[in-house]
Amino acid sequence: MNTPEQAELTEPKTSSRRRLFTTLLGGAAAAVPTLITSGVRAAGATTDTTVPEVQELTTTDYATTDTVPAKDATTDSMPMMMGGAPPMQSKTVSAGAIAPPLQPTAQDKEILNTALGVELAIRDLYADIVATGDLSDEELPVVLLIHSHHVAYAQSLGGLLGRAAINKRNDNTYAEYADKLKGSFKALVFELVTIENGATTRHIESLAMLEGLNGATLIASIISIESRHAASLASVIKKPLNAIIENKQSPIAIGA
Amino acid sequence: MNDINKSSRNNAFSRRTMLRTSGITITAGMLLAACTKKVSTGALPRIGESPTTTVLPEGLITDEVLLRTAMSVEYNAIDTYATVIEAKIFKAGTNNLLKRFSQDHESHAEALSGLIKELNGSPYKKANPNVTSLYINPALDLVTSSEDPTADALVLAHALETLAAQTYQAFVVMLLDPALRSAAMSIADQEARHTVVLAQAIRPGLAGLLPGTNEAGKPLIAAIPSAFGSLSTIPIAVGKPNESGNKTTLVLETPSLNSFIYDYID
Numbered sequence: 001m002n003t004p005e006q007a008e009l010t011e012p013k014t015s016s017r018r019r020l021f022t023t024l025l026g027g028a029a030a031a032v033p034t035l036i037t038s039g040v041r042a043a044g045a046t047t048d049t050t051v052p053e054v055q056e057l058t059t060t061d062y063a064t065t066d067t068v069p070a071k072d073a074t075t076d077s078m079p080m081m082m083g084g085a086p087p088m089q090s091k092t093v094s095a096g097a098i099a100p101p102l103q104p105t106a107q108d109k110e111i112l113n114t115a116l117g118v119e120l121a122i123r124d125l126y127a128d129i130v131a132t133g134d135l136s137d138e139e140l141p142v143v144l145l146i147h148s149h150h151v152a153y154a155q156s157l158g159g160l161l162g163r164a165a166i167n168k169r170n171d172n173t174y175a176e177y178a179d180k181l182k183g184s185f186k187a188l189v190f191e192l193v194t195i196e197n198g199a200t201t202r203h204i205e206s207l208a209m210l211e212g213l214n215g216a217t218l219i220a221s222i223i224s225i226e227s228r229h230a231a232s233l234a235s236v237i238k239k240p241l242n243a244i245i246e247n248k249q250s251p252i253a254i255g256a
Numbered sequence: 257m258n259d260i261n262k263s264s265r266n267n268a269f270s271r272r273t274m275l276r277t278s279g280i281t282i283t284a285g286m287l288l289a290a291c292t293k294k295v296s297t298g299a300l301p302r303i304g305e306s307p308t309t310t311v312l313p314e315g316l317i318t319d320e321v322l323l324r325t326a327m328s329v330e331y332n333a334i335d336t337y338a339t340v341i342e343a344k345i346f347k348a349g350t351n352n353l354l355k356r357f358s359q360d361h362e363s364h365a366e367a368l369s370g371l372i373k374e375l376n377g378s379p380y381k382k383a384n385p386n387v388t389s390l391y392i393n394p395a396l397d398l399v400t401s402s403e404d405p406t407a408d409a410l411v412l413a414h415a416l417e418t419l420a421a422q423t424y425q426a427f428v429v430m431l432l433d434p435a436l437r438s439a440a441m442s443i444a445d446q447e448a449r450h451t452v453v454l455a456q457a458i459r460p461g462l463a464g465l466l467p468g469t470n471e472a473g474k475p476l477i478a479a480i481p482s483a484f485g486s487l488s489t490i491p492i493a494v495g496k497p498n499e500s501g502n503k504t505t506l507v508l509e510t511p512s513l514n515s516f517i518y519d520y521i522d
Binding site for chain 2: 203207220231232247
């Protein structure tokens with residue numbers, strides 16, 4: 001039994017507990033209309049057309065062709081990571097598309113190492129021509145320029161391959177042409193056109209097998225200029241137009 | 257007195273309790289309202305009448321779209337050469353060269369058409385409208401009104417071939433099928449060779465193969481302009497020189513998001 005003093009002390013406690021329940025219930029009851037109101041307001045934003053003075057432009061009014069539904073496509077801001085693949089390079093891709101890898105795959109490394117070997121062989125062939133010292137002041141800058149390009153290709157391919165780079169020239173390619181690069185400038189250039197055309201064909205065929213985008217873009221940028229090397233050299237020795245603008249050369253370093 | 261105090265203390269609806277309850281009630285209500293899920297429609301409020309807008313169809317960049325775009329660039333070249341030949345800017349020799357290049361572009365378009373059909377797409381047999389309106393039409397206007405239309409037409413043709421070659425190179429990174437990347441670059445190979453022939457027509461000889469600059473320090477057209485294929489803009493200076501002796505400079509760019517031939521474009 002509680003004494004009057006104890007009762008006096010416990011009464012407020014009972015009272016405050018009751019008050020607390022009352023308060024919570026009251027709060028919940030008061031929140032219901034607020035919640036209903038906010039829900040109505042949200043729904044009204046899209047469906048309420050009873051107020052003609054205020055019209056709204058939704059974001060879909062500004063939709064551009066860049067906008068892609070998330071369910072069947074991806075964007076740069078939402079990188080697609082399928083099977084651990086890196087984000088897509090393109091802005092949007094079609095449904096079900098699997099992102100190609102950026103870095104070279106194991107197969108890519110073999111292909112790129114072959115390309116590297118070919119470029120190192122061509123670099124050495126140009127270096128041999130320069131070393132003979134038989135070029136005129138007009139001819140030398142052209143040969144040096146193209147030599148420097150092949151050095152750059154080899155360095156770029158080596159850089160992309162990293163530790164997987166073999167960095168060894170393709171001896172078959174070098175041996176096939178080293179003995180032919182003799183005589184007049186015209187005779188030299190005739191062989192160089194064959195080499196450049198063959199290298200271009202080799203790279204175009206490689207592109208069909210390369211999966212990694214970094215390797216593919218590098219090879220594509222090499223093709224763009226190696227084809228110019230071939231056409232430029234062909235135009236220097238006054239080859240017919242068809243021989244300048246068509247490339248029917250087989251790829252060099254077959255079976256490499 | 258003591259009884260009054262007791263009764264007032266037991267009364268849950270005293271003024272003080274009512275005030276306290278009201279305060280807590282409002283606070284709790286606001287808290288709960290704040291915790292509700294925010295429904296955002298992304299709508300921008302606007303006062304007054306607004307015209308109805310037609311939403312553009314969604315354009316996905318697929319291999320088919322890229323090939324259709326490349327095909328449209330081929331038709332840009334075909335149409336431009338036809339206009340230049342018709343304008344009789346060149347003599348028979350150069351016209352024959354342009355006719356040969358035009359035939360190559362027709363072959364490229366045909367090859368692309370086959371690839372597009374393999375993807376169950378529909379080939380686009382027209383020039384790219386954006387490339388035509390933004391670059392080619394203004395350039396042709398300048399060329400035909402130029403004091404030296406022959407030189408300017410060669411510069412335009414060189415720029416067009418460069419644009420075509422760059423377009424294929426730029427698409428390599430976007431094409432998903434490696435076989436299509438290879439096919440694209442085999443066409444780019446020939447476009448690049450066209451640029452060499454035209455560059456040699458503008459700057460003949462061994463010196464014309466190498467990059468260089470003119471007396472004003474501006475880069476000259478070269479058959480071998482760089483070590484790697486460039487994807488940068490293509491500036492050309494054509495037309496009648498102004499009081500300072502400078503021709504109008506136009507800057508060409510490869511097709512991008514606003515000039516792709518999406519599959520919904522007929």
